[in-house]
Amino acid sequence: xxxxxxxxxxxxxxxxxxxxxxxxNSFNREMAFQLQKALDDAATNKLVRxxxxxxxxxxxxxxxxxxxxxxxxxxxxQKIVEEHYNPIIRKIRALKKPVVCGVNGVxxxxxxxxxxxxxxxxxxxxxxxxxxxxxxxxxxxSSGTYILPRLIGWNRASALMxxxxxxxxADALQMGMIYKVAADDKLxxxxxxxxxxxxxxxxxGIALTKELLNExxxxxxxxxxxxxxxxxxxxxxxxxxxxxxxxxxxxxKPEFKGE
Numbered sequence: 001x002x003x004x005x006x007x008x009x010x011x012x013x014x015x016x017x018x019x020x021x022x023x024x025n026s027f028n029r030e031m032a033f034q035l036q037k038a039l040d041d042a043a044t045n046k047l048v049r050x051x052x053x054x055x056x057x058x059x060x061x062x063x064x065x066x067x068x069x070x071x072x073x074x075x076x077x078q079k080i081v082e083e084h085y086n087p088i089i090r091k092i093r094a095l096k097k098p099v100v101c102g103v104n105g106v107x108x109x110x111x112x113x114x115x116x117x118x119x120x121x122x123x124x125x126x127x128x129x130x131x132x133x134x135x136x137x138x139x140x141x142s143s144g145t146y147i148l149p150r151l152i153g154w155n156r157a158s159a160l161m162x163x164x165x166x167x168x169x170a171d172a173l174q175m176g177m178i179y180k181v182a183a184d185d186k187l188x189x190x191x192x193x194x195x196x197x198x199x200x201x202x203x204x205g206i207a208l209t210k211e212l213l214n215e216x217x218x219x220x221x222x223x224x225x226x227x228x229x230x231x232x233x234x235x236x237x238x239x240x241x242x243x244x245x246x247x248x249x250x251x252x253k254p255e256f257k258g259e
Contacts, residue, residue, distance in 0.1 A: 058104075135164045240257065
């Protein structure tokens with residue numbers, strides 16, 4: 001893994017750290033590809049049962065490195081969206097493991113929307129979210145126009161995207177944008193604890209829950225009910241379900257495998 005991403009596996013959790021702190025962890029082509037590579041490894045590594053994404057230094061991610069975006073010899077906006085951000089979002093949502101995001105500072109532009117695409121988002125008290133695109137004449141990408149209205153409602157999402165207001169972590173929590181706020185000096189501990197907790201749970205069922213949530217964005221109620229039925233049968237045939245029931249009846253702690 002290159003220096004722009006730190007990657008490690010501990011306690012069944014794949015820890016991915018955006019590591020361009022001198023650039024507020026803004027994305028260039030190398031970092032985007034390295035994040036994709038890390039997500040691919042997390043998806044296929046049988047030792048990994050949950051993923052944790054955070055940033056190094058004072059920021060989570062300031063979005064796109066604009067110097068690269070404006071470079072005449074650079075990849076250009078179409079490639080940046082098509083080859084950098086769209087694959088990252090698709091990989092996060094398709095990952096059959098829970099993805100926790102610890103927002104340790106400002107999350108702006110694509111950085112905000114990558115964070116919000118994760119399954120569980122916990123933010124430091126001093127952190128903030130910013131749909132910065134309108135400030136430079138761009139539109140929100142990285143699934144922002146898809147996910148943010150579903151989190152906080154059409155009107156609020158529209159206002160934040162058009163006005164580009166900074167949203168402090170406490171306000172993001174209040175409006176339902178994120179799951180939890182932690183003290184700055186406790187963020188990494190609390191966020192990793194959530195990731196470890198999830199990694200020890202029946203992650204087969206969690207993966208099926210994630211699949212249902214993804215499909216709920218466009219399914220009708222009848223389609224969703226049918227899918228719930230089918231995936232409930234799949235979950236009931238899993239090792240984890242049988243282990244969970246046995247442990248409950250035997251009054252012991254279950255040992256789930258994610259199978």
